[in-house]
Each structure stands twice: as structure tokens, then as C-alpha cells.
Amino acid sequence: MAKAMRFSRRQLAICLREFVLSSNEVVIIANGPEPKNRVVQRVLTDESFVIAADGGLRHCRALNRLPNVVIGDLDSVLSQPIDGIPREMFLEVHDQNRTDIQKALDFAVKLKPKRIHLLAALGARHDHTLSNVLILNRFDEIPLYMWDDYGCFYGINAGGHTLECRSGETVSLFSLTGVTGIDLSGFEFTPRESEFSAGFNGVSNRALEDKPRISFTSGRLIVYEQKWREQ
Known part of the structure; x- marks a missing residue:
């Protein structure tokens, strides 16, 4: 026990x-x-x-x-x-x-x-x-x-989020349970659909400005921010 x-x-x-x-x-x-x-x-x-x-x-x-x-x-x-x-x-x-x-x-x-x-x-x-x-x-x-x-992982719940990253930094998004109503602002790549299915891997997006934003209406995302590139 x-x-x-x-x-x-x-x-x-x-x-x-x-x-x-x-x-x-x-x-x-x-x-x-x-x-x-x-x-x-x-x-x-x-x-x-x-x-x-x-x-x-x-x-x-x-x-x-x-x-x-x-x-x-x-x-x-x-x-x-x-x-x-x-x-x-x-x-x-x-x-x-x-x-x-x-x-x-x-x-x-x-x-x-x-x-x-x-x-x-x-x-x-x-x-x-x-x-x-x-x-x-x-x-x-x-x-x-x-x-x-090289950086850090963290999780975010549904809502609006301003990321503490700088222009040029790499950001990856992972959805294990599915996410709806997704909207990205200040990133090089934006999703064609407003939903991420369970198991979605959005690897190596890039921030085009300081403090880009992510919002979504349901689900949970795991975010990875790359802070360093060199060994």
C-alpha cells in the first residue's frame, strides 16, 4: 500500500x-x-x-x-x-x-x-x-x-495568453487532448483550422515580435520556448 x-x-x-x-x-x-x-x-x-x-x-x-x-x-x-x-x-x-x-x-x-x-x-x-x-x-x-x-516546457489552459518570448525565438505547441478556437498572433505560421486534434504537434514556429499571443476556447496546450540555439 x-x-x-x-x-x-x-x-x-x-x-x-x-x-x-x-x-x-x-x-x-x-x-x-x-x-x-x-x-x-x-x-x-x-x-x-x-x-x-x-x-x-x-x-x-x-x-x-x-x-x-x-x-x-x-x-x-x-x-x-x-x-x-x-x-x-x-x-x-x-x-x-x-x-x-x-x-x-x-x-x-x-x-x-x-x-x-x-x-x-x-x-x-x-x-x-x-x-x-x-x-x-x-x-x-x-x-x-x-x-x-535549450529552453522550457509549460502548460496553458483555455483563454488568452501573452508569451514571455522575444522576436525570433522558436515556439512549439503540442495538444494531447484537442484544442478548439485556436488563434495565434505574432507568429510566422498560423493554423489553417481553428482546432487542434489530440496529438497535434506544431513544432518550430517562430515569434515575429516580442510577446506574441495565443488564445483558444477549450482544451490545454503544452508550449515549448527555445531560449538558446547553441550547445
Whole structure:
């Protein structure tokens, strides 16, 4: 039977106190390939509240950044030195039906941040990568940005959206469930139809202006913004 996530009042009090002093943004560092410095510099600040998803602790150490909390079944952590991190900041959660990233997201939601960034979650095993990207199709409680070495994925619900990208940047759109009433403004390519069927892949569109707009009346889109082209 899956074990529910539990933590002591002391753990909650410490995390909430540290989160209040943070930038109101959570950065989850997973156990995938090491993120490039340009990504870290863009996402991680001195004020970020950092959650290491189990083996993501190794990236925290490489960055010389102690996490505020370490979450997971901790199988990848037990072999690592833990000096400098209070023992109560290790949250052990055994649930074979949820990945360590999902456990970290569950905890992050409790903090009610304005946004969540996820690093080192893409690019290793393809099944893990796909599983993580699919989280974006159903996670809509708090804006979640999933970064790779070139840019980020995020999900948007029906409505009007102004993208935080610049003219010339590449933008890809994916619809897993179908989207209706689609309208794009400020892009090189616009759809001939007002609907995207389930499984639609609109890869490598290009923004013709800063902050292009997307609107649609139903469904959910996964957006990818490419921020860097070079290796």
C-alpha cells in the first residue's frame, strides 16, 4: 500500500519560515542530466526555495547550493554525504505509484508559490522524460516550467495568453487532448483550422515580435520556448 506524505510540525515550520524569506518561487532539482550553467543562472537565484528530488541532491552539491528540503524515497541519497543539511529536512516518502518529481511537486504546492521551475528532469531515459512532460498536461494548480538545455516546457489552459518570448525565438505547441478556437498572433505560421486534434504537434514556429499571443476556447496546450540555439 502506498504511504501518504507526512511531515512533522517542525519540518513544516522550518520550510514555511524559509519559504517566506524566499523569492516566492520554488526550484525543484531532479536526478537527470546536469543542467547547463546558462539554465541555472536564468532560473536559480539566491532567494529561490530549492527542493532536491532525491538524487537531485548531487546537482545541488555540484552547484554548491544546499537545498531547503530533500524529498523522495531517498534511495539515491543514502550513499551521499549529508553534512550541512539538517536531518529534519530529509522527507522520506515511499509511494511506488508516484515518482520523486511528483512527490516534490506535491510538497511544492503546499507552499503556494507563484511559480515552480523544474531542472534536470529531461534528457536521460526517454520513458522518464515522457512521463515528466506528461505532468504538464494535468498540472495546472501553479505555473510549472520544465527546463532542458535549450529552453522550457509549460502548460496553458483555455483563454488568452501573452508569451514571455522575444522576436525570433522558436515556439512549439503540442495538444494531447484537442484544442478548439485556436488563434495565434505574432507568429510566422498560423493554423489553417481553428482546432487542434489530440496529438497535434506544431513544432518550430517562430515569434515575429516580442510577446506574441495565443488564445483558444477549450482544451490545454503544452508550449515549448527555445531560449538558446547553441550547445
